[in-house]
Amino acid sequence: MDCFLKLNKIALSLSNLRLNSSKYVSIIRSTSYRPICLTAANRDLTEFFDDKKNWGAQEVKSGRSWTKDELRIKSNADLHKLWYILLKERNMLLTMEEESKQQVRLFPSPERLDKIADSMENLECVVRERNRAYHELETGETGERPGKLTTGVFGLKYYQRMCEHVIPKFMNTKWNEKRKEYHFDKDVEQFLLKYREKLYLQKRRKQARDFNHVIGLLNRFPNMDMEVLKQHYPDVDIKKAKNSRKYGGHFAPK
Numbered sequence: 001m002d003c004f005l006k007l008n009k010i011a012l013s014l015s016n017l018r019l020n021s022s023k024y025v026s027i028i029r030s031t032s033y034r035p036i037c038l039t040a041a042n043r044d045l046t047e048f049f050d051d052k053k054n055w056g057a058q059e060v061k062s063g064r065s066w067t068k069d070e071l072r073i074k075s076n077a078d079l080h081k082l083w084y085i086l087l088k089e090r091n092m093l094l095t096m097e098e099e100s101k102q103q104v105r106l107f108p109s110p111e112r113l114d115k116i117a118d119s120m121e122n123l124e125c126v127v128r129e130r131n132r133a134y135h136e137l138e139t140g141e142t143g144e145r146p147g148k149l150t151t152g153v154f155g156l157k158y159y160q161r162m163c164e165h166v167i168p169k170f171m172n173t174k175w176n177e178k179r180k181e182y183h184f185d186k187d188v189e190q191f192l193l194k195y196r197e198k199l200y201l202q203k204r205r206k207q208a209r210d211f212n213h214v215i216g217l218l219n220r221f222p223n224m225d226m227e228v229l230k231q232h233y234p235d236v237d238i239k240k241a242k243n244s245r246k247y248g249g250h251f252a253p254k
Contacts, residue, residue, distance in 0.1 A: 048095045060109040065118040071126040090116045151182035155192045210236050215246045
């Protein structure tokens with residue numbers, strides 16, 4: 001009987017100790033620190049619109065887009081923050097563009113959308129470079145989704161990204177209907193012949209335009225830097241342009 005009473009006393013003391021300790025812990029937790037909120041002020045739907053001082057303006061000044069060299073020196077956390085800043089800016093510009101269409105007004109400085117798109121594309125390329133380097137170091141593979149060059153139904157090649165399917169390829173009728181492979185066809189071969197001819201003529205016209213433009217630059221600015229000219233027009237032969245009959249004009253300077 002005495003042992004039973006002693007065990008009851010020990011159990012009661014342990015329960016009281018647990019209750020007291022939980023109270024102390026709650027008191028300590030409530031008094032030792034205070035949560036701080038660092039979230040930006042919530043401005044509701046006004047963040048989808050530009051600043052009021054830019055409403056009705058003919059031109060809105062903006063900087064240039066982010067380059068890859070500038071983004072490569074940023075940390076992953078900075079790139080993550082910058083991505084969402086660019087995303088919010090793009091959503092705001094798209095909202096203002098749609099509002100300008102509804103109001104039948106000109107959208108000021110539409111090149112801002114192009115700058116945002118270039119910046120986001122460069123940022124994504126930098127992140128992909130880092131992921132590829134990390135996976136190649138750890139696993140020896142790129143870590144990106146594999147793909148292959150396939151030929152479409154019109155005989156044109158495109159890059160197809162591979163993905164996993166539950167149903168095998170020969171049983172997946174829906175996938176086979178969407179991904180029709182190329183088979184020899186006389187009409188398709190005629191189309192490819194005309195298409196390649198069109199691309200060839202476009203390339204020849206571009207080369208002729210660049211060649212004549214370089215000759216015009218040499219006639220107007222004979223003392224210009226040839227290295228800079230070669231960087232801007234790498235496909236043009238500068239010596240051939242100087243030997244052309246169009247170079248130098250129709251008279252010789254005295």
